[in-house]
Amino acid sequence: MTSSTVNISATRRPKGRVLMTARWVVGHRDGRHCLLQNGEIVFEDGMVIFVGHGFDGEVAERHDQGSAIVAPGFVDLDALADLDTTILALDNHPGVDKGRVWPRSYMEAGPFEMYDAEELAFQKRHAFATLIRNGITTALPVASLFYRAWGETAEEFSDAARAAAELGLRVYLGPAFRTGNLVVEEDGSITTHYDEARGLAELDRAIDFCHRYEGAAGGLIRTMFAPDRIETSAAALLRRTADAARALDVPTRLHCCQSKMEYDLVLARHGMSPPEWLQHLNFLGEKTLLPHGVFVSGSRHIARPGHDLEIIHDAGAVIVHCPLVFGRMSGAIDSFSRYRELGIRIGMGTDTSPPDMIANMQIGLILNRVLEARPDACRSEDFFDAATIGGADALGRPDLGRLQPGAAADMIVIDLGLPHHGQVIDPIQTLLVAGHGRDVRSVIIDGRFVMRDRVIPGIDEAADNARAQRQFDKLKSLYPKRTRGHPPVEKIFSSSYPIVA
Incomplete structure (x- = not known):
């Protein structure tokens, strides 16, 4: 693809060579990471x-x-660019x-934007700064529709x-689009509402965005296609997306195999599993990214026999593993x-806030060992590889996810030996025991x-956090409009204990 036609600049780099030393440097030699004691870069x-x-x-x-x-730095293939509404589901089901599925009454009244343009711009800038604070150096943003x-x-x-360029975050951008939306009827049944022409028109605008922004800000800004979810996408939309992605050589991310409802809807509609x-x-x-890859044939979630994993493997597609957000909802891939x-190729995503990749590696390791019922099912470096090399290779970027001559200078400094770390063992193992994104x-x-x-630079963290809370509270107040039966907010979201005014 040709370079960007828009004029966006990132800040200046330091002039001349910069040398850093540290107790540990994670270098890369002979195709794998290595640990350099008292290393230099x-x-x-x-x-x-x-x-x-x-x-x-x-x-x-x-x-x-x-x-x-x-x-x-970490490569986040499903990086939240939003104020996280999934946290509202922690103790509120189904x-x-x-408010997680539009009711028929809301659909017929006409869905509306619950954020204005300024609020949308703020939430992305705020989310991008949060990604940086957690050591994410390459991000593929995702937000709720x-x-x-x-x-x-x-x-x-x-x-x-523009926000990514100003902050210096490496991103792959592309507006999410869809053919339709799930709808809950008055009797509780789930159907879909499709508008194929609208979805295809959105795809055309996404293609134009790729042409204009690929390679902007000196290459910090790259592009991707982001059809929202498999169950909200028609065949024509997915075929045209795949054709465009191959023609432009950009990644495509499609949320797939992430719920029993999705699996059953696709199977009922097409007579085939999602894969x-x-x-x-x-x-x-090879540049198809599939969050979350949990509900596949032959797993503990889906009893139906089939070859879902073999299909994904043979195509060279990438599973985007987001263990923290899925663990909250009692799910996990079976198994890492x-x-x-x-x-199967695996990269990592955070898909929630805070976007703590270290916590995701910790939880992923624990879930994997629990599911396999053996402590040697995986090792710390397996998850560190997925969060660095795995994500970079998913994007076709051998210059990312590793520190070696010729690679991009994308790196993070993680404090080690802080009181909450306890006694330091191997540095990566210590991160997987006691580290977190705030390190x-x-x-x-x-x-x-x-x-x-x-x-x-340029970020007032306290002021932005306060603004984000006000914006989040406003959004929460609008939930009754898009919740079946339109109950008051306090009926939608329960309190852990009685609130005394």
Whole structure:
């Protein structure tokens, strides 16, 4: 694809070579990560030029990070660019009665935008800063369409591109689109409402967005296609999306195999499982990203026999594993180690806020071992690989997810040896025992320091948090309009204990 036709610039990189030292540097040699004790890393003009010990060249800056880990930044293939409404579902079920599926009355009244353009722009900038604070250096944003009139717009993603460039976050952007939406009828049954022409028109606008923004901000801004979910997409939409993605050589992300309801709807409508239908449509490929890949044939979730995992494997598609958000809802892939043994490509996503990739690795490891009932089912480095190399390779980016000469200078500094870490063992194992996203001290993306000592230039964290809370409270107050029976807010969302005014 040709480079971007829009003029967006990122901030300047430091001039000259920058050398960093740390107690541990996660380098990359012979196709895998390695741990360099008291290691050094040197970068210049956005690229890593040295990883090792005893660099003898001239440098413009030196930074000793002390008792810390310098590691490749995390690649988040399902990164929340939203104010997280999934947290409202923590103790409030079922979703059809809690505003997670549009009621027929709301559909007939005409869905409306519950955020204005300024609020949409703010939430993306706020989310991007939160991703940086948690060590995410490459992000593929995702947001809920439950409170949207239909899909996302190119205009809001123009704002998102500018915010990413200003903050220095590496992103893959593309407005989400869909053919239709799930609808809950008065009797509680689930149907769909489709508008194929509207979905195809949104796809056309997404294609135009890719042409205009691919490679913007010196390559920080890349593009992707984001059909929302498999059960809200018609065959024509998915076929045209796949054709466009192959022609433009950009990734496509489609939420798939993420619920029993979805699996049953696709099976009833097409006589095929979700992966079978995608194979039939020639949709799958090496840059097809599938969050969440949990409900597949032959798993503990789906008793139906079939070859869903074999289809995904043979196509070279990528499962995007988001263990934290799914664990909250009692789900998990069955299992991470089994998928790896089958040769299925796996990357990681956070899909919730806070977007703590370290917590996701911890929970993923625990869930995997519980499901397999053995402590040797997986190791810490298996998840660290998925959060770095796995995500980079899913995007076809051998320059990301690893620190070696010729790679992009995308790295994070993680404090090590803090009181809550207890006794440090192996640095990666210590992260998987006691680390969290707040341990990320500094972030470098494309050779730019986008966060130093937890400070992101131009961001007032306290003010933004307060604004986000006000915006979230406003959205929550609108839930009765799109909840079956239109109960008051306090009936939709329960309190843990009685509230005393």
